[in-house]
Amino acid sequence: MEQEQKRLLIRGARILNPARGEDYIGNILISGDRISAVSENLYDADAEVIEAKGLTAVPGFVDMHVHLRDPGFTDKEDIYTGCRAAAAGGVTSLLCMPNTKPAVDTPETVRYILDKAKTADAHVYVAAAITKGLKGEELCDLEALHDAGAIALSDDGRPVIDTACLVKALCEAPKLHMRVTAHCEDLFLAKKWVMHEGEISEKLNLPGVPAAAEDCGTAREIAAAAAYDVPVHICHVSTATSAALIRDAKARGVKVTAETAPHYLLLTDEALEKHDADYRMNPPLRSEKDRLAMIEAVKDGTIDVIATDHAPHTPAEKADFLHAPNGSIGMETSFAAAYTALVKTGILTLTELIEKMSVRPAELLGIEAGAIGAGEVADIALIDEHEAWVVDPEKLHGKSCNTPFKGMTLTGRVKATVCGGRVVFNEL
Known part of the structure; x- marks a missing residue:
């Protein structure tokens, strides 16, 4: 029975x-x-x-950008603890990034994550690596990664250095019903930095990374997507120029979508005056001009999705301000931070915020989520x-x-x- x-x-x-x-x-x-x-x-x-x-x-939130640190860095986070944090933030589906150890560049690692996640407190989806070892040079076997269960492709944490590899992935992904999520950064402009390059970095006498490092990367990804008429999703947008590039590309019919994170909507590089590494992330907190541009881009639809870039690090790692790794956690605070920045201020309605945190990311990932109704x-x-x-x-x-x-x-x-x-x- x-x-x-x-x-x-x-x-x-x-x-x-x-x-x-x-x-x-x-x-x-x-x-x-x-x-x-x-x-x-x-x-x-x-x-x-x-x-x-x-x-x-509301329909459970869908976070398109999460670092679960599992396998390899489970002192920072693991699949179970990451999903507990997700649950506490209303996140019921998440896309985990591939910069683990080993990187998520083989079917075996994809299957490891999916198997372990079966009993976790959120639905875990996998973004597999575009290139082997995340080195940006040699394309992974994308079909094998798809067959193992990955639904997206990314080298997040780094850009795909070889543009030919990027183009191959962009062209192959739609055939596999996968989405490329792109970390846009020119590494020649981004060397040994602590924070955003600007008035505050000069005041603090700290090495900065220019907004141009992100902007040049964004321009490359958009140009590739436009030339080959294929989709690309731009991760963690933080600058006014990148937002403008995406807005212009959308107006021209380029198949580009984009996300930003709550910390780019509420905070600026002035937070770095505290010399606290919890305010260090990549891309870094930018200027007030950039923060206002992010809000405008969310408001006018240039930014499709609010995602967190949840990036856990241990207290010991974050204790050294100058040498700490970049990244901040965000799933547990994502709704509240976004609500405070966007709904409480009258910029979005609650309905519009839920669209960006649940409905739209579910659509982009092609997953069953984002709706409340019989059968859902x-x-x-x-x-x-x-x-x-x-x-x-x-x-x-x-x-x-x-x-x-x-x-x-x-x-x-x-x-x-x-x-x-x-x-x-x-x-x-």
Whole structure:
């Protein structure tokens, strides 16, 4: 006899479903890993109940840019702890980057990640390496990586140095229904830097990386995508010029999409005056002009997606300001930081923010996510959009605590997360 599926009833929430233009108060019934019904008057006496009055139910967030550090760097993070942090931030699906040890450049490593992630608190998807060893020179066997389960391609952490390799990947990826996500950086312009090159770096007498390093990389990727009429997704956009290049390319019909991260919307290079390596990331925090340009690019649709570039490092690594590795964590704070920067300020509506954090990234990755409705996978975040809270690194759920939002008061908080019908986070 078939075992009866466990049922969960989310009762009395504001249901915000941008994919279908829906916004109403109602109940969501979940059976197993799927939503079985959604309506204003729904009851199941045998279901476990989550009372959600005063909260908003949104499709679980999809983070297109995450470093889980597994395999090889599990002192910083691993698949399980990374997914715990994801759950605490309402992230139910994530794309993990390939700069692990070994790099995700073989089918075996792809399968290792997917197998380990089966019991994690979020759906893990894999971006496999474009080039062997992430050296930017020799193309991986892209078809084999696809067949092992990878859905995207990236050398993130570094650009693909050999433009011929980049073009081959851009042309091959659509045939495999994969997306290339590009780290845009000219390494000849980016040498031994600590922060963004500008007035603050001069004031602090610290070596800087010019915005041109990112801009030249962005221009190359756009030119390649335009010349071969193929898609490219630009990672972690941080400069005004890169945003302008992407905006112009979209207007010309180039198949380019782009993401930025919450820290580029809230913070600038002035944070580096604290000499705290938690504010060091790549690309670096930029000028106020760039921050305002990012907000405008999000507002006008130049930027399609808000992603985190979640990059954990140990406290010991981050203790040395001048020599610390770049990167900051972000999944647990992503909604609150983006809400504070964009919705609280009236730049976006909550619906528009959810589109950029859930609906659009799901579309770009071609995964089943981003919607609330009967038959859909039961991935839901319950949020209190009005709760203000102070970010305490010691209370976060991942292994590392290198958040640039520490001590900040943010508005909007994830209160519970359901992933595949399972309650993976609950602070109600």
